[in-house]
Amino acid sequence: MADWVEACAVDDIEEEDVIRFDHGGRSFAVYRSPDDEFFATDGYCTHERAHLADGLVMDDIIECPKHNGRFNYKTGQAKGAPVCVNLATYPVRIEAGKVMIQI
Amino acid sequence: MTTAKTKRDYSLVGESTRRAIETGLASAEWYHTDVPRKTMKELMQRSDGPAIRDTIIWLAAIVGSAAGIVWLWGSWWVVPFLFVYGVLYGSSSDSRWHECGHGTAFRTRWMNDAVYHIASFMLMRNPVQWRWSHARHHTDTIIVGRDAEIAVMRPPDLLKAALAFTGILDFRYSLPTLVRQAFGTLSEDEKSYIPEMERHKAVVAARWHMAVYATTIVFAIALRSWIPLVLVGLPRLYGTWHMVMTGLLQHIGLADNVVDHRLNTRTVYMNPISRFIYWNMNYHVEHHMFPMVPYHALPRLHELIKHDLPEPNPSMWHAYREVWPVLLRQLKYEDYYLKRELPPTARPYRGEFHEVDMSAAAE
Ligand code: FES
Numbered sequence: 001m002a003d004w005v006e007a008c009a010v011d012d013i014e015e016e017d018v019i020r021f022d023h024g025g026r027s028f029a030v031y032r033s034p035d036d037e038f039f040a041t042d043g044y045c046t047h048e049r050a051h052l053a054d055g056l057v058m059d060d061i062i063e064c065p066k067h068n069g070r071f072n073y074k075t076g077q078a079k080g081a082p083v084c085v086n087l088a089t090y091p092v093r094i095e096a097g098k099v100m101i102q103i
Numbered sequence: 104m105t106t107a108k109t110k111r112d113y114s115l116v117g118e119s120t121r122r123a124i125e126t127g128l129a130s131a132e133w134y135h136t137d138v139p140r141k142t143m144k145e146l147m148q149r150s151d152g153p154a155i156r157d158t159i160i161w162l163a164a165i166v167g168s169a170a171g172i173v174w175l176w177g178s179w180w181v182v183p184f185l186f187v188y189g190v191l192y193g194s195s196s197d198s199r200w201h202e203c204g205h206g207t208a209f210r211t212r213w214m215n216d217a218v219y220h221i222a223s224f225m226l227m228r229n230p231v232q233w234r235w236s237h238a239r240h241h242t243d244t245i246i247v248g249r250d251a252e253i254a255v256m257r258p259p260d261l262l263k264a265a266l267a268f269t270g271i272l273d274f275r276y277s278l279p280t281l282v283r284q285a286f287g288t289l290s291e292d293e294k295s296y297i298p299e300m301e302r303h304k305a306v307v308a309a310r311w312h313m314a315v316y317a318t319t320i321v322f323a324i325a326l327r328s329w330i331p332l333v334l335v336g337l338p339r340l341y342g343t344w345h346m347v348m349t350g351l352l353q354h355i356g357l358a359d360n361v362v363d364h365r366l367n368t369r370t371v372y373m374n375p376i377s378r379f380i381y382w383n384m385n386y387h388v389e390h391h392m393f394p395m396v397p398y399h400a401l402p403r404l405h406e407l408i409k410h411d412l413p414e415p416n417p418s419m420w421h422a423y424r425e426v427w428p429v430l431l432r433q434l435k436y437e438d439y440y441l442k443r444e445l446p447p448t449a450r451p452y453r454g455e456f457h458e459v460d461m462s463a464a465a466e
Contacts, residue, residue, distance in 0.1 A: 056149075057396070058149060058210070066241065067393075068205045068394060081301060
């Protein structure tokens with residue numbers, strides 16, 4: 001059974017931005033979309049080892065900082081070379097101003 | 104961590120490759136100057152405006168100079184038009200290919216892709232293959248046995264470097280490569296960086312390129328004129344010099360097998376025309392450290408981090424004068440390289456990654 005864990009406070013992430021969250025030896029990226037929704041994916045790109053929290057959020061896209069590979073962070077879908085493998089996504093809910101993710 | 108005293112093997116599936124993987128040089132963690140996230144986010148912001156403006160100027164100049172060539176063909180007045188058209192087609196396409204390949208030139212994806220494909224065609228580069236080779240170039244910049252885009256290998260072949268300005272060698276390599284790929288064959292080196300699921304796309308792209316060249320040849324024969332070939336294909340020969348002049352400076356004579364772009368990459372101040380042709384890629388250390396920053400924001404990034412980088416060369420002439428004796432010395436001692444000094448405000452180089460014994464070369 002997956003657990004809900006607190007990733008950060010809502011205000012820790014700016015609008016249209018992403019932060020890193022490490023838990024239990026794993027690393028995640030937590031996003032705040034331009035329309036103020038929250039999402040979570042695996043932290044590392046599926047192409048090579050670059051953390052997506054250093055990347056750029058544009059609308060519903062996260063662009064990887066290393067080779068500019070793009071994913072839809074809401075669905076995890078890889079949007080073309082050099083990323084070909086989708087990103088794992090995780091359910092998110094907001095509880096009392098905290099961003100909770102189910103991992 | 105270095106390959107001192109060992110012959111470099113530039114194949115991507117050979118001895119240097121094995122060693123780079125074994126020693127952790129391949130896919131390593133690279134040095135980055137600290138930039139606050141908020142500032143970096145601002146610098147990374149995409150917009151369509153600057154690239155649309157520059158692309159309109161670029162395409163208008165291409166069409167205008169092509170019209171001049173057609174109009175004045177047969178007279179000496181055609182020469183300046185060939186000069187302009189050649190550089191736009193054979194040189195500035197390289198920076199368009201590069202920026203749009205990174206997806207940073209425009210905010211809108213399809214605009215990046217459209218210009219990327221046009222520029223790839225002009226350069227005789229397979230757009231699929233080169234997207235992957237450039238990703239590798241960023242992962243393993245000037246790591247011998249890993250980087251598919253090392254322009255001048257060691258010991259340097261100076262004749263080859265000089266001939267590069269004419270485009271002949273690249274033309275002789277690029278066209279047969281496209282033909283081979285169009286027939287469905289990828290080399291072992293190409294397979295080492297193009298994932299299996301993408302290889303068929305490389306073959307299809309090569310076929311499209313060949314189809315356009317075949318059509319151009321048919322036109323030339325039907326019209327009994329050289330003009331179609333002068334406009335499509337041949338500018339890769341007569342207009343490539345500016346790309347080579349600026350591009351060689353990116354890494355030539357600097358360190359290899361290091362994980363700090365300040366050691367293997369060069370920033371050179373250039374005149375505004377060259378910067379337009381080159382789309383600010385003269386800020387090359389900055390680009391390699393932060394490939395997410397679009398070309399139009401590189402001057403700002405440069406101002407922000409220059410305290411941590413070697414002093415840029417003040418001109419291309421200065422950079423070539425500085426590197427020439429280094430190349431001559433590399434003919435004899437291939438481990439020799441130009442180590443550019445950092446200002447006192449910079450974080451020092453990490454010694455463990457560039458401890459090459461250059462004492463023999465210094466004698
Ligand atoms: S590591 Fe993310 S695109 Fe290459």
